[in-house]
Amino acid sequence: MTQASDxxxxxxxxxxxxxxxxHWLVEALYRALGRVGAKLGAAWVVALLAAAAFAPLLAxxxxxxxxxxGRWSSPxxxxxxxxxxxxxxxxxxxxxLWCWRSGRFLTKLALFSGLVTAALILSLWxxxxxxxxxxxxxxxxxxxxxQAVVRAxxxxxxxxxxxxxPDIIPPLPPSTTHWLGTDRxxxxxxxxxxxxxxxxxxxxxxxxxxxxxIGITLGGLMGYFAGAMDMFxxxxxxxxxxxxxxxxxxxxxxxxxxxxxxxxxxxxxxSWPGYAYFTRAEFLRLxxxxxxxxxxxxxTPMRSILFRHMLPNGMAPLLVNATFGVAGAILAESSLSxxxxxxxxxxxxxxxxxxxVSPGGGFYWWLATFPGLAIFFSVFAFNLVGxxxxxxxxxxxxx
Amino acid sequence: MTSYIIRRLxxxxxxxxxxxxxxFFVMALRPGGVAAAVDQMERGMxxxxxxxxxxxxxxxYGLDKPRYVQYLRWLNNVSPLGxxxxxxxxxxxxxxxxPDLGESFLRxxxxxxxVAEALPVTLVLNLITIPLAYCIxxxxxxxxxRYRGKWFDTTSNVVLLGAWSIPVMWTGVMFVGFFANRDFCxxxxxxxxxxxxxxQMTFLPHLFETGLQRGWLFDAMWHLVLPVxxxxxxxxxxxxKLMRSSVLENLTADFVRTARAKGVREHVILFQHVLxxxxxxxxxxxxxxxxxxxxxxxxVETIFSIxxxxxxxxxxxxxxxxxxxxxxxxxASIISxxxxxxxxxxxxIADPRVSFE
Numbered sequence: 001m002t003q004a005s006d007x008x009x010x011x012x013x014x015x016x017x018x019x020x021x022x023h024w025l026v027e028a029l030y031r032a033l034g035r036v037g038a039k040l041g042a043a044w045v046v047a048l049l050a051a052a053a054f055a056p057l058l059a060x061x062x063x064x065x066x067x068x069x070g071r072w073s074s075p076x077x078x079x080x081x082x083x084x085x086x087x088x089x090x091x092x093x094x095x096x097l098w099c100w101r102s103g104r105f106l107t108k109l110a111l112f113s114g115l116v117t118a119a120l121i122l123s124l125w126x127x128x129x130x131x132x133x134x135x136x137x138x139x140x141x142x143x144x145x146x147q148a149v150v151r152a153x154x155x156x157x158x159x160x161x162x163x164x165x166p167d168i169i170p171p172l173p174p175s176t177t178h179w180l181g182t183d184r185x186x187x188x189x190x191x192x193x194x195x196x197x198x199x200x201x202x203x204x205x206x207x208x209x210x211x212x213x214i215g216i217t218l219g220g221l222m223g224y225f226a227g228a229m230d231m232f233x234x235x236x237x238x239x240x241x242x243x244x245x246x247x248x249x250x251x252x253x254x255x256x257x258x259x260x261x262x263x264x265x266x267x268x269x270x271s272w273p274g275y276a277y278f279t280r281a282e283f284l285r286l287x288x289x290x291x292x293x294x295x296x297x298x299x300t301p302m303r304s305i306l307f308r309h310m311l312p313n314g315m316a317p318l319l320v321n322a323t324f325g326v327a328g329a330i331l332a333e334s335s336l337s338x339x340x341x342x343x344x345x346x347x348x349x350x351x352x353x354x355x356x357v358s359p360g361g362g363f364y365w366w367l368a369t370f371p372g373l374a375i376f377f378s379v380f381a382f383n384l385v386g387x388x389x390x391x392x393x394x395x396x397x398x399x
Numbered sequence: 400m401t402s403y404i405i406r407r408l409x410x411x412x413x414x415x416x417x418x419x420x421x422x423f424f425v426m427a428l429r430p431g432g433v434a435a436a437v438d439q440m441e442r443g444m445x446x447x448x449x450x451x452x453x454x455x456x457x458x459x460y461g462l463d464k465p466r467y468v469q470y471l472r473w474l475n476n477v478s479p480l481g482x483x484x485x486x487x488x489x490x491x492x493x494x495x496x497x498p499d500l501g502e503s504f505l506r507x508x509x510x511x512x513x514v515a516e517a518l519p520v521t522l523v524l525n526l527i528t529i530p531l532a533y534c535i536x537x538x539x540x541x542x543x544x545r546y547r548g549k550w551f552d553t554t555s556n557v558v559l560l561g562a563w564s565i566p567v568m569w570t571g572v573m574f575v576g577f578f579a580n581r582d583f584c585x586x587x588x589x590x591x592x593x594x595x596x597x598x599q600m601t602f603l604p605h606l607f608e609t610g611l612q613r614g615w616l617f618d619a620m621w622h623l624v625l626p627v628x629x630x631x632x633x634x635x636x637x638x639x640k641l642m643r644s645s646v647l648e649n650l651t652a653d654f655v656r657t658a659r660a661k662g663v664r665e666h667v668i669l670f671q672h673v674l675x676x677x678x679x680x681x682x683x684x685x686x687x688x689x690x691x692x693x694x695x696x697x698x699v700e701t702i703f704s705i706x707x708x709x710x711x712x713x714x715x716x717x718x719x720x721x722x723x724x725x726x727x728x729x730x731a732s733i734i735s736x737x738x739x740x741x742x743x744x745x746x747x748i749a750d751p752r753v754s755f756e
Contacts, residue, residue: 037557037560235410235413235414235417236417238414238417238739239414239417239418239421240421241690242414242418242690242732242735242736242739243418243421243422243728243731243732243735244690244691244693244694244697244731244732244735245694246693246694246697246698247693247694247697247712247727247728247731247732248421248425248728250697250712250713250716250724250728251422251425251426251716251724251725251728252425254716254719254724255425255426255429255436255721255724256429327564331566334566334568335566335568335698338568338698339697339698339701339713340717341716350568353568353569353572356572356576357572357575357576357702361580361581361589362580362582363575363576363577363580363582363583365576365577365583368569368572368573368576369573372566372568372569372572372573375566375569376564376565376566376569379564379566380560380561380564380565383560383563383564384560387560
């Protein structure tokens with residue numbers, strides 16, 4: 001034990017405060033991003049975030065601008081929902097604040113949440129999308145009623161079933177009109193893939209937050225109190241890490257329904273044991289250290305000890321675990337969709353993969369290759385970043 | 400060590416009870432509880448069938464009883480050790496009995512026999528995969544660790560992480576699509592574990608007058624190539640990474656330095672001193688692989704229509720066959736619990752320093 005020496009051990013985050021040097025965790029983050037693999041991974045994640053935020057601008061049946069009877073109008077802007085607007089504002093704000101190096105973290109966080117809330121309220125007020133008829137402007141164009149039209153790069157919405165072209169026999173292979181082909185319902189694959197990134201990322205991040213909150217709370221209590229609490233918590237961890245995750249998820253989804261929020265909660269509920277385990281180990285180590293003992297002796301309230309003194313010092317392995325967790329959640333969501341138990345009425349990579357092999361024995365390679373690649377790249381990207389982060393934090397690998 | 404193992408086994412009991420609680424209440428806590436499940440199953444049944452179903456559930460769980468009574472009844476039915484009872488649930492004795500997982504009304508079969516048919520298939524699939532994964536990963540791990548920082552190590556590092564990230568469903572669909580499809584290469588059968596004529600085949604390949612017949616064994620192997628490949632690479636990548644870090648750890652250990660100082664040849668150090676010590680974490684992790692492999696084999700079984708536990712689960716969910724869903728989840732959990740116990744015991748045997756504190 002370190003008690004042999006009389007020196008008082010200070011928590012690392014307290015040492016760094018007030019210094020001009022950045023937080024050691026931020027430093028580790030930059031060190032991790034110095035690797036080529038992590039850079040590529042992070043680049044893919046940012047690209048995916050951009051695709052998710054700007055999905056309606058990239059792929060939409062509604063043109064950017066049309067000229068009818070000499071008057072310009074923008075059907076795309078009229079059809080934006082409040083979710084679309086909020087996501088775009090959130091992405092731009094995120095990128096802006098990331099590039100602004102000098103600001104303090106809390107200021108940035110406050111700015112970000114303020115901007116997003118403002119965008120949400122304003123867009124809820126202003127966005128009143130009319131009823132969508134996807135082929136409306138294609139028909140008008142065919143009848144030569146449009147004097148001018150500016151279309152999105154992929155001029156098909158994800159749910160556009162091409163009702164104006166009934167003679168098409170789906171699924172169409174990739175061609176110049178449909179770059180990545182269509183699925184069995186004549187929906188454009190390129191468009192669906194871009195919009196599906198929203199589902200994957202939102203499920204990934206929200207499921208990870210849910211499991212992190214559950215795992216950290218439980219693990220913290222286990223590690224801090226030890227004894228009977230620890231024994232009980234460990235049983236709980238063992239129960240949830242023993243039931244094979246996919247089986248439990250399938251059982252829950254089968255009995256409770258296939259709602260997107262439920263799926264996020266289910267993935268979160270089945271993947272928290274890792275966080276609990278790491279937090280417990282860290283807290284067991286920290287609770288004996290002087291700064292925690294001092295906090296206890298001065299009568300600091302429990303939540304303050306747990307979350308302000310101990311948690312920031314045990315963050316590093318949790319961050320690594322969360323990065324791998326996003327990859328796991330994306331994979332879990334696409335597995336559910338692939339097995340036909342995913343979200344209804346929303347584009348999903350796993351669901352497209354599911355359509356690739358038809359019951360009749362046909363194989364539509366474009367339905368397997370492109371969505372599969374998207375899942376693979378996303379999972380790989382998060383794993384690459386996670387591994388680089390782990391190596392950056394782990395003192396053993398720094399030689 | 401004995402006391403460690405005994406404590407470990409005793410701690411398994413609350414976990415097991417917890418698992419049954421989770422599995423039961425996943426079904427019972429849905430809106431409406433077990434009764435709602437029966438309502439849902441009744442749809443599309445003939446009246447007399449629906450009545451039989453309701454009578455069965457009433458007898459088995461007691462639909463008018465509170466949930467904890469339903470749970471206790473279910474637990475008593477499922478466990479091999481419990482109370483004997485007659486039809487009106489008057490308890491007649493306590494002792495060992497045959498576990499009763501319920502009845503599948505849609506298939507008109509006992510769930511126990513359905514599981515007994517499906518379980519060996521899944522186990523065989525996993526038991527073929529694990530040794531194969533070990534054979535490859537040990538060598539890759541040694542070479543990557545030996546030539547740390549050289550091109551083999553750096554490329555294998557990225558490749559292994561990549562392989563670990565490839566979703567099983569993608570490889571499965573690509574294999575079925577490109578290697579088992581008449582439009583592309585029809586090298587392998589599309590699904591199943593056997594040809595429909597496998598029952599009439601001889602065990603080993605045999606030369607008949609009509610030509611060479613591949614025999615039962617080769618038929619099974621031919622069917623299993625693609626599914627096993629799908630399960631293999633993930634386990635392989637995981638094990639190889641583990642082996643690499645284990646080799647690295649041992650290569651910097653004191654005993655290796657001593658051996659080098661004595662002038663022991665490098666390959667002797669690597670294959671006799673380091674290899675033996677590095678195998679330790681790999682051996683203990685073997686049983687711990689089972690839970691994740693069970694999940695993978697669920698997807699593989701669905702893609703290749705192999706009638707194992709996973710396929711049973713998916714079919715039961717699609718047909719809303721509640722007791723099958725519950726039983727399969729329960730059995731899968733018990734298998735992985737057993738494998739975790741085996742892992743811990745192996746660990747205690749391999750590393751005597753392990754204790755509870």
